[in-house]
Amino acid sequence: MITAGIDMGSRSVKVVLLEEIKVDGAPQLNYSVKKAHLMMPGDIDADQAAEKAFTEALAAAGVSRDQVTSVFATGAGRKQVEFATEGVTEMTAGAKGAVFMYPQARTVVDVGAEEGRGIKTDSDGKAIDFAGNEKCAAGAGSFAEAMSRALQMSLKEFGEASLRSDKSIPMNAQCTVFAESEVVSLIHSATPKEDIAKAVLDAVASRVCAMVRRVGIEGNVVLIGGMVHNPGFVASLKNAMDVDQVLLPDLPEFVSALGCALIAAERQH
Amino acid sequence: MIANYGYKDGSGEYYISIDTDKCIDCAANRACLTACPKEMFEMITDDYDDEVAWVKKSNTRTLAYDCAECKPAGGHTSLPCTTACTPGAIKHSW
Amino acid sequence: MNAEVAAATVAEAAPEKKEFWRWQENVWFDETKNWKDAKVITCGIDVGSVSSQAVIVCDGELFGYNSMRTGNNSPDSAKNALQGIMDKIGMKLEDIHYVVGTGYGRVNVPFAHKAITEIACHARGANYMGGNKVRTILDMGGQDCKAIHCDEKGKVTNFLMNDKCAAGTGRGMEVISDLMQIPIAELGPRSFDVDVEPEAVSSICVVFAKSEALGLLKAGYTKNKVIAAYCQAMAERVVSLLERIGVEEGFFITGGIAKNPGVVKRIERILGIKAVDTKIDSQIAGALGAALFGYTLMQKQAKAA
Numbered sequence A: 001m002i003t004a005g006i007d008m009g010s011r012s013v014k015v016v017l018l019e020e021i022k023v024d025g026a027p028q029l030n031y032s033v034k035k036a037h038l039m040m041p042g043d044i045d046a047d048q049a050a051e052k053a054f055t056e057a058l059a060a061a062g063v064s065r066d067q068v069t070s071v072f073a074t075g076a077g078r079k080q081v082e083f084a085t086e087g088v089t090e091m092t093a094g095a096k097g098a099v100f101m102y103p104q105a106r107t108v109v110d111v112g113a114e115e116g117r118g119i120k121t122d123s124d125g126k127a128i129d130f131a132g133n134e135k136c137a138a139g140a141g142s143f144a145e146a147m148s149r150a151l152q153m154s155l156k157e158f159g160e161a162s163l164r165s166d167k168s169i170p171m172n173a174q175c176t177v178f179a180e181s182e183v184v185s186l187i188h189s190a191t192p193k194e195d196i197a198k199a200v201l202d203a204v205a206s207r208v209c210a211m212v213r214r215v216g217i218e219g220n221v222v223l224i225g226g227m228v229h230n231p232g233f234v235a236s237l238k239n240a241m242d243v244d245q246v247l248l249p250d251l252p253e254f255v256s257a258l259g260c261a262l263i264a265a266e267r268q269h
Numbered sequence B: 001m002i003a004n005y006g007y008k009d010g011s012g013e014y015y016i017s018i019d020t021d022k023c024i025d026c027a028a029n030r031a032c033l034t035a036c037p038k039e040m041f042e043m044i045t046d047d048y049d050d051e052v053a054w055v056k057k058s059n060t061r062t063l064a065y066d067c068a069e070c071k072p073a074g075g076h077t078s079l080p081c082t083t084a085c086t087p088g089a090i091k092h093s094w
Numbered sequence C: 001m002n003a004e005v006a007a008a009t010v011a012e013a014a015p016e017k018k019e020f021w022r023w024q025e026n027v028w029f030d031e032t033k034n035w036k037d038a039k040v041i042t043c044g045i046d047v048g049s050v051s052s053q054a055v056i057v058c059d060g061e062l063f064g065y066n067s068m069r070t071g072n073n074s075p076d077s078a079k080n081a082l083q084g085i086m087d088k089i090g091m092k093l094e095d096i097h098y099v100v101g102t103g104y105g106r107v108n109v110p111f112a113h114k115a116i117t118e119i120a121c122h123a124r125g126a127n128y129m130g131g132n133k134v135r136t137i138l139d140m141g142g143q144d145c146k147a148i149h150c151d152e153k154g155k156v157t158n159f160l161m162n163d164k165c166a167a168g169t170g171r172g173m174e175v176i177s178d179l180m181q182i183p184i185a186e187l188g189p190r191s192f193d194v195d196v197e198p199e200a201v202s203s204i205c206v207v208f209a210k211s212e213a214l215g216l217l218k219a220g221y222t223k224n225k226v227i228a229a230y231c232q233a234m235a236e237r238v239v240s241l242l243e244r245i246g247v248e249e250g251f252f253i254t255g256g257i258a259k260n261p262g263v264v265k266r267i268e269r270i271l272g273i274k275a276v277d278t279k280i281d282s283q284i285a286g287a288l289g290a291a292l293f294g295y296t297l298m299q300k301q302a303k304a305a
């Protein structure tokens, strides 16, 4: 049996195909991910993007469309995936995927470009509670992105630079738009780039952390979403949450799509 | 006067309102100052020369985060600040 | 990473640093009067994040003002603003009896006798400019937005300020002006030059609204139509702030945005109330209120003496 999970983010579509096979009579799950179709900012043809990503994923995996018994969608644009049988929330999908990868995880932190949230989950990967800071660009990755642009660094360089700083400069501006001017004036006052980078990532981490505290930090913490690729952010987050370890999956952007495919598979039983 | 401290952004509306008419002759002995774990209340003399509490400037742009711990996602029944303020001068918008 | 590619696209679309947002600067004084005839001369200085104003009030009546862009250094901005009007009318600092500072840089007006918040000053200024029927005041500044409810004396009864989020501030307008490469003063008129009024941009957040605006352009909207959708979103946003303090007839708009009909007319349309007209430059409301406070304080002192 093959199911698919599609995560319609604001920037890209992520597709995961999940196959259940029998190994010595016991069911086992195999999944393949397809790096997704990229959407341009403000792309409004999200349904076409989903279609394209799905077709590419099928081709890459050598699976035909009618082999897929069920397609579930998640993400902000999930309703635009016309060929999906059902939609699940990002919380449900994220918790499911994270616990599948790390069965001991109970706190899931999901930070993508446009959203940051904390999810509390049970041992089955069922989301119990969540708190997020959505629809404000200051609460997630795009805040860091905008600031790295102001510093003329790539997001990767930006994250690495922040690791070289041991200063904590507080940022006054809470809004992405105002923070850009603040960063510019920090540059003018000759503040080292790595200190600025750390200030920015600390700011995002503390906002995300406040949201996670609303659900309570319990058991193992796993971070999913694009910001996993930013080591500076991970360090800032650990510090803000005051935990020793944050589990980091290999393909952090695909965890929600995977969770979605898992839920689709469960419903088939 | 109703003084609203806080903000509204893309994610929601976060205001702490202080009814200064109730605050002027505080019957609770300025209990808000010590009740709030984030110490965000402070006494000021306002533009009309009244001694009232306000929310510190450093908190007015971060209320959603500052009050996060008093407001667990699972719901909350009482807040330290509004409970301490027996005259009922303090209100939260969220 | 995906996000980076997307970000690069946005950066490409962003314009080079041209000043599409520059606000008008101006000096004015009442040529029918002579300040030397006045018994009490007070001055209000409003140092805002974007512009600074100095207002001269003679015996409780507006005499003259200067409005200019705020420099990097607040004390200088305060001084320059005042110097601008004093030079024009041949006044010296010693001629002024009382100076009140307001605005975010109010503590940085070194020669002020007193600092009063912009909330109280705007209410007082609006009460003078729009008359004592003014109850609801909206002030949209460069980096904040204030909604004030006041009584017939111009005393504040309810207020809120939003200086956290760029949505609904002059800065939000600058972003669209930059994006469209259209001077800020043209945004209003252009926003009405559309075949049908589009729906508002759905994101409140300026960052997301900007992506949305780009998407609309891509989808074939004309620039004017995108501007209209953005202005409508600004208007809806501002109205939601006003509703928190309660909207009443006697609606007065101050600050830079008052000059943008694209937003103002849409606010009026949503509220079903027309803003009170005034001949005086709406940007000086705060400084004017400050100068009027100064006059009241002088009178009190005179009585006490």
Ligand code: SF4
Pocket (backbone or CB within 6 Å): B035, B036, B037, B038, B039, B040, B066, B067, B068, B070, B071, B079, B080, B081, B082
């Ligand atoms: S909710 Fe808690 S943190 Fe917020 S003001 Fe009240 S006491 Fe302080």
Ligand code: SF4
Pocket (backbone or CB within 6 Å): A135, A136, A137, A138, A174, A175, A176, A177, A178, B009, B010, B011, C164, C165, C166, C167, C204, C205, C206, C207, C208
């Ligand atoms: S404009 Fe700034 S504060 Fe407002 S929603 Fe966007 S990022 Fe958040």
